[in-house]
Amino acid sequence: MSLLSESGRxxxxxxxxxxxxxxxxxxxxxVFPPKPDDHHGHDDxxxxxxxxxxxxxxxxxEDHGHDDxxxxxxxxExxxxEAxxxExxAxExxxxxxxxxxxxxxHEHLxxxxxxxxxxxxxxxxxxxxxxxxxxEERRERAEKVAAAVKxxxxxxxxxxxIRGYHITAIVCGVLLALILVVTVALLPQFGSDTAPAxxxxxxxxxxxxxxxxxxVNAVAAVILDYRAFDTLGESVVLFTATVTxxxxxxxxxxxxxxxxxMDDREHYxxxxxxxxxxxxGITIPFILLYGIYxxxxxxxxxxxxxxxGTILGAAFVxxxxxxxxxxxxxxxxxxxxxxxxxxxLFVYIALKSYHVLTGANxxxxxxxxxxxxxLFSAGLIFPLNICVGLIVACTIYSLxxxxxxxxx
Amino acid sequence: MNNLFNNYYELAAxxxxxxxxxxxxxxxxxxxxxxxxxxxxxxxxxxxAAKGYIAGRFSPIIRxxxxxxxxxxxxxxxxxxxxxxxVAVSTTAFALALALRWYQQYHTLDVDAAVLKNALKKGEQ
Numbered sequence: 001m002s003l004l005s006e007s008g009r010x011x012x013x014x015x016x017x018x019x020x021x022x023x024x025x026x027x028x029x030x031v032f033p034p035k036p037d038d039h040h041g042h043d044d045x046x047x048x049x050x051x052x053x054x055x056x057x058x059x060x061x062e063d064h065g066h067d068d069x070x071x072x073x074x075x076x077e078x079x080x081x082e083a084x085x086x087e088x089x090a091x092e093x094x095x096x097x098x099x100x101x102x103x104x105x106x107h108e109h110l111x112x113x114x115x116x117x118x119x120x121x122x123x124x125x126x127x128x129x130x131x132x133x134x135x136x137e138e139r140r141e142r143a144e145k146v147a148a149a150v151k152x153x154x155x156x157x158x159x160x161x162x163i164r165g166y167h168i169t170a171i172v173c174g175v176l177l178a179l180i181l182v183v184t185v186a187l188l189p190q191f192g193s194d195t196a197p198a199x200x201x202x203x204x205x206x207x208x209x210x211x212x213x214x215x216x217v218n219a220v221a222a223v224i225l226d227y228r229a230f231d232t233l234g235e236s237v238v239l240f241t242a243t244v245t246x247x248x249x250x251x252x253x254x255x256x257x258x259x260x261x262x263m264d265d266r267e268h269y270x271x272x273x274x275x276x277x278x279x280x281x282g283i284t285i286p287f288i289l290l291y292g293i294y295x296x297x298x299x300x301x302x303x304x305x306x307x308x309x310g311t312i313l314g315a316a317f318v319x320x321x322x323x324x325x326x327x328x329x330x331x332x333x334x335x336x337x338x339x340x341x342x343x344x345x346l347f348v349y350i351a352l353k354s355y356h357v358l359t360g361a362n363x364x365x366x367x368x369x370x371x372x373x374x375x376l377f378s379a380g381l382i383f384p385l386n387i388c389v390g391l392i393v394a395c396t397i398y399s400l401x402x403x404x405x406x407x408x409x
Numbered sequence: 410m411n412n413l414f415n416n417y418y419e420l421a422a423x424x425x426x427x428x429x430x431x432x433x434x435x436x437x438x439x440x441x442x443x444x445x446x447x448x449x450x451x452x453x454x455x456x457x458a459a460k461g462y463i464a465g466r467f468s469p470i471i472r473x474x475x476x477x478x479x480x481x482x483x484x485x486x487x488x489x490x491x492x493x494x495x496v497a498v499s500t501t502a503f504a505l506a507l508a509l510r511w512y513q514q515y516h517t518l519d520v521d522a523a524v525l526k527n528a529l530k531k532g533e534q
Contacts, residue, residue: 146529150522170434174427181423186413192464194479199463203485207478211471219469219484224491235495242499249506302470307491393495400502407509 215370215379216300224305225382225389229353236349236389239396240342246400247335250407269405271325281323288316296390300379306389313390314397321402335402338395345388345395352381352388418459425452439508439518443501450497454490461486 189196206223216222224232272278292312299305321329371378413420425448432445461483469484508518515523 146526149529150526167435170431174431174434177430178423178427181426182413182420185416185419185423188412188416188419190412191416191418191459192462194463194466196460196463198460198486199483203483204478206484207469207471207481208476210484211474211476217471219471219481220487220491223484223488228488231492235492238496238499242502246502246506249510303468307495396498404502404505404509 214382216382217379218300218302218305220303221300221305221379221382221386225299225385226380229381229385232385232389233346233349233353236346236392239392240346243339243342243396243399246403247339250403268326269321271321271328272323277323281319285316285320285323288319289313292316292390292394296386297376297383299386299390300382301376306386307393309386310390310393311397313394314401317394317398318401321398321405326402326406333398335399338399342392342395345392349385349388352384416459418462419456422452422456422459425449425455437519437521439511439520440505443504443508446504447497447501450493454493454497457486457490457493 206227207219210216210219210222210227214222214226216226292309292315294309295302295304295312296306296309299309317329317333370380377383429445429448429450429452432448433442436442436445463482466482467480469481469487471481511523512518515526517523517526
């Protein structure tokens, strides 16, 4: 029994080919499915801007449509001007058309459901569409020329001096660095020695006083969530910021007047079709979630904690997405919800830690009882802080996965 | 020299670090560069974890309330590795997102080809 469906195996083979290829070009058909060509209907003003996206995916050299309209690109302004010229031209022809009926049948042929006398708008639209098609063709020709030039340059023998010089310098620097580091390793104290400078009064203090200071049996949890909790807050903020940045880089926002594909219009991943996989993972995913929760809430008692447990939870969500598809997962978990949970987790973390600092002057003593060492509800704030960190990490893992897999160029 | 082979964890970490750095420098593909960066990250984690180990001691989970520091390994490097892993995940996600946008712009992940395309495009205008 193979866990991969037929299409999954095909995708995997494509991925392997892609990884093994020397030139490392992503095949066009994987990444760029043809866009639905629905711009004409929206382009009522006929100023030519809406049509710039045509041919963008095929060439990539002419990315006027990709940039903000009319902001900084001279070429773009020229382009818009040109389109206006076509529009005026269309007006003139239309005037002719109204008097003499020589082109009448032609329009009727193109637009059967129209009234016999086509309206001004429709004639204009057709003229603009023709102009845009012509432009597109010109652009494609130019792009092909550029692509040919690039290919010729790529295939031509590289200037040997520059390339070889760079490679030799890099390798020499790497080998020198390796030698320096190896010599340093030889001078380091022996592996596992208890007299190494790293075993100093700081770690001794953490081990000897950690239990009475924080109530946590796990010394690592005491270090990262009590002695150095501010550091962990910084880490959580780093995760949150990375997710926000990836959202801004990958999410396609709908611009006004532009027919960009919004997040709701795109295809949804359907999940695995294989019944055994669905049954097996349907049974195991709840246990994975339970294990993740166990690792999170026992962070102060055993190895683990918010980071490792949160990763297990995030992996369970990713597995749900993989097996049961996007629509099923979005019933209970979306990227928006993830962001809300992460923001709430960070807020609770900051609130708890500021309470800790306010009540305990030096941050070590607080009014919260530490409880019996070794029981689940002990160690003061470490228990809720672990839960906050676990939620943040799980949401980060899932939302990063979702953003990367749902991205379309 | 004898110490070099006793410190084999650190030696492996150092070699991995240089391998990652050379991948970062020599590969022209952005994804492979990011992989090199991740190998460097991993080597640093290995080094830190190796520095925290003390032979013949337990993991830093206090057993039966015995808080004798000479029984447990150093807990501090483990905490630092956690920090490092989080930052590595964040930077990798950010770099991958940037690589996707790069691909959207230049239609290649090859750095040299993209620079060439950019130059040709500028020359055309």
